[in-house]
Amino acid sequence: MRVLLVHNFYRLAGGEDSVVRDELSMLRANGIETDLFSVDSKDICSPLDQILTGLQVVYSLRARRALSRKIAEFAPDVIHIHNFFPLLSPSILDACRLANVPVVMTLHNFRILCPTGFLYGDARDRERSLRQSCWWTVRKRVYRSSVAATMTLAAMVEFHKWVGTWRQKVDRFIALSPSARDKFIEGGLPANRIIIKPNCVSRAGAFPNVNRQGALFVGRLDEQKGLPTLLQAWKNVDYPLKIVGEGPLADLVLQNTSSSVSYLGKVPREAVKSEMQAAKFLVLPSIGHEMFPVTVLEAFSCGLPVICSDLPSLHGLVEVGFTGLKFRPGDSNSLAEVVRHVVTQPTKLDDYGRNALRVYEEGYTPEANFKRLMDIYNDVLRVRSNPALAGAI
Template identity: 40%
Template structure:
């Protein structure tokens, strides 16, 4: 197939960028003809450019023209959108419709129904705008604390819901898990066009048979990630914890940890360094307070045979099976998190068995082969008369 991938990169690289790049390489390696049209938020520099971007977020004619030009030159069978916010704008869907090219859109976040895309506000889950008007998102300044910015994002959601952009100009939506799919259905997206396909990771190879010790947290140090819950749980824990990452909560979290000898802040680490840590770790902890979609760090942990201890709210409880390839604890409950870790320390065989199951889960569902098979099926369903070569 001829596949055109469209993606708006953020200024700080994240999981969406990683998935987009990985799928591009996966499709090319399988023999498909793949091109990319990339919009980059690094282009937004200075107040004038930021103001112009904000005004054009609901509909950017320039982005529509750029995509129309790419479609005319490449003649794709499918356009696969990963992110349109904010530079690309939903105008890109009109370009596809005008050229009669089917569209697949991976829903990496909840932007279609939530101003901050997280369904999270003031330290808790928030569904005030789910399937309803996003006016609450404006009143609460949910986009970066800005009234104007929140109004722009809300206007974008309302405009394209009213125009039928989501209902009529996207042939298949990809949700990363069934929990998210249910939320998107509640938001009003057409049930019959939402399919589930998890993220994947190139195989790092079977885990080495070496001693493992300690727990890891890997991710941004921000409120929704729940790292404060993790540190509270670890105050009297006889197990080493390494916290990898940086973010706005770092000073507060370091203060909370105090001089606890079992808590180490590693800061930003390279991918190779993280892979090396996963090879030696017993446990990954994901204490998120929001509805994570499908964190790449969990995929990587499973691939390395590291079971995950995750908060029980949202999709994480579906991604990790309690007592099989990991465990659950009550979201935001430090005492419950500590209870589960103590149980694992008292019964080391649980960690060993879950390590085997973690690697097995990766091999069954999260490999490049599995992802390619799913992607090709989704493209075929979006445009059934196009035959796979």
């Protein structure tokens, strides 16, 4: 089997980028002929680049032609799309269709349904785009606080809903959790084409013999990840916290460093694993939908328990009293209370960490992920070879 992965890397590297690299390595390690067609948002440098990119968000002829050339060169049996925004656009699906190659798409976020990406917003509007048009987001400037940028994204979403892109041009969608699958179905995607397959991460390797200490945050420094909640909570917590990552709220983090809070900035992936193997627990204070955070799996692979927001999207991943604890989303007092309580019970945290490692080994290793992914690819090829099976998916 020959598989072509397609991905638009982000300006600030995130979990999706890690998943693509890991799946590429995993497929090759298992003897699957795999190639990567990619672009990088770091190439959007000048104001002119931004304008040209904005003009092609809805449909990019350039990207469609480039992918067509890659398909002709590599001749894949399956094309697996991870992210097309902003440089590739949904136009790449037409390149796949013209070449008659089946498409699998991993739904890392909700951007095909809403410019917010993670259905982030106030409680009244959070899931509004699932039930009606998303033009309401323009007035609220949900994307980069810009009317023009939000309008461009809303145009992309509504145009491709209108022409039936997702119903007609994708053979199989991969949702990362049951709750995410439910949301996509509510948003109009065909239920019989959405398969649940969580992310995976590679094994962390041998653990150093250290006395674990301190809390750790790893992720993009923005509102959606709950940085203000985290920093406010730690004003009432006397326990060391390390913050790893980069993003628009980096200055806010720097302003709140103290004897308890240290900021490490962006660090290499291996260094992140070392920090996870040395910490007592990970904090995930997100306030919006989390699809299936790679950071949690990385923590589990390092035997690190997780204290996270009590979000529906995390219910099947972090189990209270087994692999971690939860607090009310956006409530700094609730987070502080949970942390103050748990740090007085270090042996419980050790138990949670051992459970987390066991959960990882049982379901989120590269071996388990490879089997699930190959089942999806083979099923797509089976249906393509016998269209009569499509209705029985």
